Amino acid sequence: MLGSTAAHALELKGRLEWVHKIDMRVMENGIVETVKITTGQHVNKDDLLLRMDQRKQKAALLEAKARVARAKLSLEDSERDIARTQELFDRGLIAEEELKDGELKQAVVKTEAESAKAAEEAAQVALDHTELKAPFSGIVAANNAWQGAVVFASKQDQPLISLAPDDQMLARVLVTADVLRQYPVGAAAQVLVNGNSRSGKVYSRGVEAVRIEPEGAIYELDIIFQRNAKELLRPSESVKVVLP
Known part of the structure; x- marks a missing residue:
């Protein structure tokens, strides 16, 4: 899990995650009239995503x-x-x-x-409430809405649309409690994505262990960094994180 890159630096293998993701549902019963987006599409704040029969x-x-x-x-x-x-x-x-x-x-x-x-x-x-509009600029992570579909507000087993901001991403690594304590929120870090180094900082530190190993409990440590313009990054992609 850990590898040394310098005398006091750690290189860790991690994966990408959204900073957050929201699931969107309609609040009125009806028939889907039009769907304006597809999965993977970038949308701007207040863009119309879906409209029901009004x-x-x-x-x-x-x-x-x-x-x-x-x-x-x-x-x-x-x-x-x-x-x-x-x-x-x-x-x-x-x-x-x-x-x-x-x-x-x-x-x-x-x-x-x-x-x-x-x-x-x-x-x-x-x-x-018959329309879904983007509450922020981001990427359509999932689209389960189709023109002509009948939707019951109280029986939506899955969200119609999932949206995530794509201007920033998280690099998530797994560390022991000893390592976690060394890097408070806001501490500087480097993220290696597709061979390019990005400046980042500690965004959050796990509270509950994800598993127990012989060396001790393992926790999640999230590093936030800016996405380059026109670059498409996806959750679960492998990255490397360097902690100084």
Whole structure:
């Protein structure tokens, strides 16, 4: 597992890993209308990855917008009514009870307007949930979505799309506890990828042992480094890590 490259340096064989990966699923039942990506494709933040059939959600949003428009008109009418009622009360032409009735009616109209606005926002969210967009720039690690597929939000056994950032990668090596203690997070390291040396630093240190060997417990040590532009690196590729 370990090999010496200098008096105080260690050369370790490791493998590449994503810094992290997210699994994406839709939150609305429906039929996949279009898939914009393929596995291995690079995408930019906010790029559209997948769209479900949106007709039902668009119809619900239109209905909600119409309800908001009606509520706005009712609210304007109620404001004119309460203004007239207040004027009559100030002139002593109506009793206080009539003013309170007018204020109560206006409060009900305001509540209905707020409810209509909330329904519109919920309809907009439901429409937004029919699309999957890239939350960051990265590479499509897996694509399990196909045009015409029927998707049930509560029965997605596997993610439709998996996305990983590809501007940085991890080089993961296995070390003993003694070695782990020598290299805190942020410590400098070198990663040899395809014959090229990259500057990196310790990203994380394992807490639980992955296995027990005669020399002791073995832990994961992750080194993070920048990917070169236009270079495609894949998890599980072999690399070498030099720890000074």
